[in-house]
Amino acid sequence: MKDILLSCEDISLSLNGISIIENINLSLNRGEFHLLLDKNGAGKTTMANILSGIYPYGSYSGNIYYKNKELQLKIPKDALKENIVTIHQDICLFEDMTIAENLYANLPSKTAPKTFTSLEKKIKMANEFLSEHDCPIDSSLLVRQCSQFIKRKIELLRLYLMQPELLILDEPVAIVSNYDMKFFLDLLSYFKKKGVTILCISYNYEAFIHLVDHISIFREEGPGYTISQSDLQQEDLSHLLVRDFCQNRYPKIDVKKGEEVLCAENLSNDLTIKDISFTLHQGEILGFFGSSGSGRETLSKALFGLEPCHSGTIYIDRLPAHITSPEKAIDLGIAYITDDRSNYGLFQNLDLLENVNSVKGNNYKSFWTRTHAEQNRYAWYADKMNLELSPDSIARHLSGGEQQKLILMxxxxxxxxxxxxxxxxxxxDIPSKIDVYNMFNDLVLKGASILLFSSNLEELLGVCDRVIFIKQGLISGEVSRMDIAQPIEDYF
Amino acid sequence: MLPLKRLEEIKDILTKNKQADVISLAQTLNVTEATIRRDLEKLENEHFLTRTHGGAVLNESKHPEISLFTLQEDSIERYQNIGKIASQFIQNNETVFLGPGTCSRFVARNLTNKVNVTIVTTDMMVAHDCSLYSPNAAVILAGGNLNPTTLELYGQTTDNFLETFYFSTAFLDIDGITMARGYSVSSLNKAFLTQNVLKLSKKAFALCPYDRFDVESYATVGDINLFESVITNERVADSFKEYYFQHKIQLFATFNIM
Structure with a gap:
């Protein structure tokens, strides 16, 4: 009889009426290393957030049993009390404290330093601890001053002091380069040997696949499946991920391609993207796939002047363009539709009319605002986009789909x-998705071009003419929609 | 405005309103009343209208067939958008079936830039629109019994004739879609024809304006999963968008924003 540490039964969570995960079942045996995979945003991170108490008990439906008792986490600290430790996708450290203070904050009583340990003593202890683990950093530095990579390393090293029973890792190596994988592998084998149960979410699983006991694959609809190490051959795995792709449900119109409109040559910043080159033609939808931390997002921002590019050239209409700020990008006719709609896409406390007029050039440049002309233009576009919202409502109250349409408008x-x-x-939600895909069609039919950055591979293969795969900042491959039969698994 | 164009405008206004007075015509067309009087006289000689004191009345009996050839103004845009999107799926050198119905008429109107396309249809109105707007496309009209109100052909002869073809793409007008009963059309003959053509085509599209969703028509064609691709307007109910996506059916919604 297997000793089950954690079992989740029919976990569902919806936010603002949109279902994020539905009927997830997952069980972890004590001491196993369990890898969690999915095709796209099918809710792995949400699951990790539920297990770490970020979505408190009661916000989701279904039952979670931990050590044969129902798990009721009200705040993240409750999870720590149960010895459930989570490493999140983003760095969670106190930026304005020293490394030493961060290391010794919120530790379980066994390893915690005495209550009134002076900062000097903590720094001394921390320096010893760090050099012990082959990471000689001065721990009196503020976390703010460290690079992303050092921050992640500190978070991971802190695990040695935490003594977790269940360790949840959400894309832990996304910002770690291949060079430092050994450090991460040592950590994994250390905890595995100690009998700690590990739940890991990662796309870069090749490096530690030999340590994995079970793999669960989440899917958007229908139950996921779990396979064990013995049934697993590595080439099978990536195949499983793309197995039930359905390209044909995406409304896609093939449009005749025109002139080259954008060309990037050897784009690099020194860290996350290296030597990226591609061309985009008129009427084309070019997709970029990459897991988080692969450089996909940095590239999308670099093309709009939101992130600096240290070398390389961008050509617009075959002329070199210096996109150093979003303003210049807008002048060149580039639009950027952000993934973080609520924080960066809209002015939350302004009404819809002011929001759509907020781009330079959308104003009629007159002293008077909210004129009839502006109202009429809003009404005309809103009608065309099937957006039934008054121009006076406030952006904060919109659903995700409505926000997206408004930004696009x-x-x-x-x-x-x-x-x-x-x-x-x-x-x-799905109806808005269908609208967005069909709007892509309208855009390209009218001669626009689209660069689509996504972590949803099925969507990319469904709507793009070509998809470029990005891995660790480099282009790892390219497929066109026509010859999708070729194996694409190698590019992940 | 050119005199000829003005005459057309006057005809349009009269067809719509059945009558018109000289003063308002002069105002809308921005010419003097004398000009309008002269125009009305010309049109009276063509037996298009009868002049009255201060205006004119349309000679109604003159144009009984006009309702078949012209469409209601307010619904044209939604058919037009469907026709534009549908025509994107017709490649050069293909043989395409256009089913009986209004949407197909608008597909036929958007083929001007296609090369060597053959259109097979059973609807005389589709053939009419194709030869009027897209004369470069070859039209084959299937023979059969004529339905005098819709000018559609049907019956055994039509079915036998169609069976000699294999279509690359078929576009079929649907008159009603519900979750429970699936696709339905306005007559039994049309239902038979639709089922028949589905067997004879490599790829088939259902064309259906948004206001025909959640409506049941007379004769059932097949259940909701019958077609792999549906072309409609952007206003179609959310429940259908969701159902189709989850059941792996392509839904084209005709946005026309830019």
Missing amino acids: RWIMSSARIFIFNEPTQSI
């Missing part, structure tokens, strides 16, 4: 012709 008004979409269908 703003850019269409500004007569942009190169659209950069970053995760355009993330956390929006």
Whole structure:
């Protein structure tokens, strides 16, 4: 009889009426290393957040049993009390404290230093601890001053002091380069040997696949499946991920391609993207696939001047363009539709009319605002986009799909012709997704071009003419929609 | 405005309103009343209208067939958009079936830039629109019994004739879609024809304006999963968008924003 540490039964969670995960079943045996995979945003991170108490008990439905008792986490600290430790996708450290203080904060009583340990003593202890683990950093530095990589390393090293029973790792190596994988592998084998149960979410599983006992694959609809190490051959695994792709449900119109409108040559910043080159033609939808941390997002921002590019050239209409700020990008006819709609896409406390007019050039440049002309233009576009919202409502109250349409409306008004979409269908409902895909068709039929950055591979293969795969900042492959039969698993 | 164009405008206004007075015509067309009087006189000689004191009345009996050839103004845009999207799926050198119905008429109107396309249809109106707007496309009209109100051909002869073809793409007008009963059309003959053509085509599209969703028509064609691709307007109910996506059916919604 297997000793089950954690079992989740029919976990469902919906936010703002949109179901994020549905009927997830997952069980972990004590001491196993369990890898969690999915095709796209089918809710792995949400699951990790539930297990770490970020979505408190009661916000989801279904039951979680931990050590044969029902798990009721009200705040993240409750999870720590149960010795459930989570490493999140983003760094969670106190930025304005020293490394030493971070290391010794919130530790279980066994390893915690005495209550009134002075900072000097903590720094001394921390320096010893760090050099013990082959990571000689001065622990009196503020976390803020460290690179992303050092921050992650500190978080991971802290695990040695935490003594977890269940360790949840959400894309832990996304920002770690291959060079430092050994450090991460040592950590994994250390905890595995100690009998700690590990639940890991990662796309870069090749390096530690030999340590894995079970793999669960989540799917958007229907139950997921779990396979054990013995049934697993590595080439099978990536195959499993793409097995039930359905390209044909995406409304896609093949449009005749025109002139080259954008060309990137050897784009690099020194860290996350290296030597990226591609061309985009008129009427084309070019997709970029990469897991989080692969450089996909940095590239999308670099093309709009939101992130600096240290070398390489971007050509717009065959002329070299210096996109150093979003303003210049807008002047060149580039639109950027962000993935973080609520924080960066809309002005939350302004009404819809002000939101769509917020791009330079959308104003009629008169002293008077909210004129009839503006109202009429809003009404005309809103009708065309099937958006039944008064221009006076406040942006904060919109659903994901409505927000996306409103942002798109703003850019269409500004007569942009190169659209950069970053995760355009993330956390929006299916009907709005269909609308967004069909709007892509309308855009390309009218001569615009689209760059689509997404972590949803099925969507990319469904709507793009070509998909470029990005892995660790480099282009690892390219497929066109026509010859999808070729094996694409190697590019992940 | 050119005189000829003005005459057309006057005809349009009269067809719509059945009558018109000289003063308002002069205002809308921005010419003097004398000009309008002269125009009305010309049209009276063509037996298009009868002049009255201060205006004119349409000679109704003159144009009984006009309702078949012209469409209701307010619904044209939704058919037009469907026709534009559908025509994107017709490649050069293909043989395509256009079913009986209004949507197909608008597909036929959008073929001007296609090369060597053959259109097979059973609807005389589709053939009419094709030869009028897209004269470059070859039209084959299937023979059969004529339905005098819709000018559609049907019956055994039509079915036998169609069976000699294999279509690359078929576009079929649907008159009603519900979750429970699936696709339905306005007559039994049309239902038979639709089922028949589905067997004879490599790929088939259902064309259906948004206001025909959640409506049942007379004769059932097949259940909701019958077609792999549906072309409709952007206003179609959310429940259908969701159902189709989850059941792996392509749904094209005709946005026309830019």
